[in-house]
Amino acid sequence: MSSSVSQSPKKITAEMLRKRKAANGSPKIVATTAYDYTFARLVDDLVDIILVGDSLGMVIQGNPDTLTVKIEDMVYHSRAVAQGAQQAHVVADMPFMSFQPSVEEALKNAGKLIAEGRADSVKLEGGVTILPMVEKLVAFGIPVLGHVGLTPQSVRGFGGYKIQGRTDSAKEAILQDALALDDAGVFGIVLEGIPSGLAKEITERVSCPTIGIGAGPDCDGQVLVSQDLLGMNPEFKPRFVKAFVDMSGLVREAVSNYGKEVKEGKFPSSEHSFQ
Ligand code: KIV
Numbered sequence: 001m002s003s004s005v006s007q008s009p010k011k012i013t014a015e016m017l018r019k020r021k022a023a024n025g026s027p028k029i030v031a032t033t034a035y036d037y038t039f040a041r042l043v044d045d046l047v048d049i050i051l052v053g054d055s056l057g058m059v060i061q062g063n064p065d066t067l068t069v070k071i072e073d074m075v076y077h078s079r080a081v082a083q084g085a086q087q088a089h090v091v092a093d094m095p096f097m098s099f100q101p102s103v104e105e106a107l108k109n110a111g112k113l114i115a116e117g118r119a120d121s122v123k124l125e126g127g128v129t130i131l132p133m134v135e136k137l138v139a140f141g142i143p144v145l146g147h148v149g150l151t152p153q154s155v156r157g158f159g160g161y162k163i164q165g166r167t168d169s170a171k172e173a174i175l176q177d178a179l180a181l182d183d184a185g186v187f188g189i190v191l192e193g194i195p196s197g198l199a200k201e202i203t204e205r206v207s208c209p210t211i212g213i214g215a216g217p218d219c220d221g222q223v224l225v226s227q228d229l230l231g232m233n234p235e236f237k238p239r240f241v242k243a244f245v246d247m248s249g250l251v252r253e254a255v256s257n258y259g260k261e262v263k264e265g266k267f268p269s270s271e272h273s274f275q
Contacts, residue, residue, distance in 0.1 A: 002059075008086040010086055010087040010152075011086070011087060011089070011120070012048055012049075012087060012088060012089040013089065013120070013141075013143075014089065014120065014142070014143030014187040015091060015187070016089075016093070017029060017048065017049070017187050017188055017209065018187040018188065018208055018209070019205070020048070020089060020199075020209050020218040020220065020221070021209050021220055022219075022221070023203075023204075023211065023220070026117050026220075027108065027221070028150075028219075028220060028221045029048045029049060029188070029209055029211055029220060029221025030046070030047045030049070030221065030222065030241065031047055031048060031049035031051055031187060031211055031221060031222065031223035031224075032047050032049075032050065032051070032223065032224055032225070032226045032229060033050070033051045033053040033055060033056075033223075033224075033225045033226045034050045034052065034054070034075070034081045034084075034085075034226060035052060035053075035056045035060050035077045035080070035081065035212045036080050036081065037057075037081065037083045038083075038084065039081075039083040039084070039086045039226065040080070040081040040082075040083070040084030040090075041084035041085075042084075042086070043226075044084060044085050044087050044088050044089075045087055045088075047088050048088060048089060048221070049089050049090075049091055049219025049221075049223070050081055050085050050088045050089070050090050050091070051091045051093070051118075051123065051216075051223060052074065052077050052078045052081050052090065052091065052092045052119065053091060053093050053225065053242055054066040054069040054074065054093040054094075054095045054096070054143075054152075055066060055072065055093075055152075055159035055225050056069065056074075056154075057069040057073075057078055057095075058232075059225060059227045060077075061073075063123040064130050065152065065155050066095070066096060066152045066155075067153065067155070067156075068096075069093075069096065069105075069111075070095060070098075070112045071094075071095060071098045071109045071112060073095070074092055074093060074094070074095055074113060074117060075092075075112055075113060075116045076099075077117075077118030077119075077222065077231055078090065078092040078118065078119045079117050079118050080118065082117065082118035082119060082120075083118075086233055089120045089121065090118070090119050091119065091120065091123050091145050092113040092117050092119035092121075092122055092123070092184065093119050093122070093123050094106070094109060094110060094113070094122050094123065094124050096129070096153045099124055099127075099130065099133050100130070101141060102138045103132050103133050105242075106124070106130075106136065107133075107136055107137065107140060109236045110122045110142050110146045111142070114142055114151065120143065121142070121143035121144065121145055121187065122142060122143075122144060122145070123135065123144070123145040123147055123190065123273050124137075124144060124146065124147065124188075125146070125147045125148075125152070125153045125154070126147070126151060126177070127146070127148050127149035127173075127174070127176065127178065127180055127181060128175020128176060128180050131180055134146070134184045134185075134186060135184050135185075136161070137190055138184060138185040138186070140263070143187050144184075144185070144186045144187070144245055145186060145187060145188050145189070145190060145211075146177075146178070146181035146182075146186040146188070146189035146190065146269050147189070147190040147192065148174055148177045148178055148181070148189060148190070148192075149164045149165060149174055149189060149191050149192040149193050149194040149215065150162070150194065150214065150233050151165060151192065152192075153162060155230050161239075162193075163194065163195065163214070164193055164195050164204050165194040165195055166192055166195065167169050167196045171198050174194060174202070175198070175201065175202055175205070176184040178191070178202045178205075178206055178210075179205065179206065181206075182206040182207055184210055184249045185211075186209050187208055188209045188210070188211055188220075188221070189190035189202070189206060189208060189209075189210050189211070190210075190211045190212075190223060191210050191211070191212050191213070191215040191219055192212075192213045192214055192215065192237075193205075193213070193214040194214070194215050195214075195216070195217070196215065196216025196217065197217035198215075198220060199216050199218055199219055199250075199266075200216065202225075203218055203219055203220060209221055211223050213240060214238070214239070222241075224241065228241045228243065229242065229243065230243065230244070230245055230247040231242075231243030231244070231245055231246045231247045231248055231249070232251075234246070234249075240242030
C-alpha cells in the first residue's frame with residue numbers, strides 16, 4: 001500500500017483513547033462535534049475526538065430531533081470530516097434504526113461508516129439491549145464508543161429530553177448498561193443527561209474512559225456539540241451548555257458589515273479587483 005493512502009502517523013486511535021482513564025493521571029479527553037471538512041480541519045489539533053454526531057439532524061438539517069437521520073447522511077458527513085482530521089479520532093454516530101433491527105444491520109451499517117465514511121470508530125446509543133450488536137462489531141475489529149443515559153434516539157420513550165437516572169431503579173439500570181458495555185470491549189462510554197453522582201460512580205467502576213455531556217465534572221472527558229460551545233444558537237441555553245464565544249454575534253456583525261460595504265460601494269474596492 002502506498003504511504004499516501006495510509007493512516008496519518010499522528011492519528012489518535014481507539015486503543016490510545018481506551019488507555020486515557022483520567023484516574024490514571026491522563027489528561028481528560030476533549031471532544032466536540034463536526035459535520036464538515038473546514039471545521040474538522042480547524043479543530044483537528046485542539047481535540048482528541050471529533051464526533052460526527054447524529055445531532056446533525058437538528059443543527060444541520062433543522063429537525064426537532066435526531067430520528068430522521070439516515071445512514072447515508074452519516075456517511076456523507078463522516079467522509080467530509082475525515083478528510084479534515086489528520087490527528088483527531090473521528091467517531092461516526094450510528095443513526096436511529098441503523099443498528100437496532102438486527103446484528104446484521106448493525107454490522108452492515110457500521111461497515112459503511114468505516115469503509116465509505118472513513119470514520120475511525122462508531123457510536124451506538126443503548127446498553128444491555130444492544131450488547132449483541134456491540135459484541136459483533138468489536139469482534140469484527142470495529143471500535144465502538146458506547147452512549148447511555150439520556151440517549152436522544154429514545155426521546156419518544158422518555159417523553160422528552162429529561163434527565164435520566166433519578167430513581168434507584170433507573171440509576172441501577174444505567175449502571176448495568178455501562179458495566180455491560182465496558183465488558184463488551186467499548187473504548188469509551190458517553191454519559192449523557194444523568195446526575196453527577198451516578199456519572200461519578202460509573203466512572204469509578206468501568207475500566208474504559210467516560211465522556212460526559214450533562215453528567216457533571218467527574219467523567220474522564222467531555223463532549224459538547226460545536227454549535228453550542230460556539231454560541232451559534234443563543235436561544236438554546238440548557239444548564240449543561242456553556243458558550244465559550246458569542247459566534248452568533250460575530251457572524252451577524254461580519255455579515256452585516258459585508259452587506260453595508262456592498263450597498264455603499266466600498267466592497268469590492270480596487271484592492272479586491274483584477275486589472
Ligand atoms: O449526536 C451527538 O452530537 C451526540 C452528542 C451529543 C454526544 O451524540
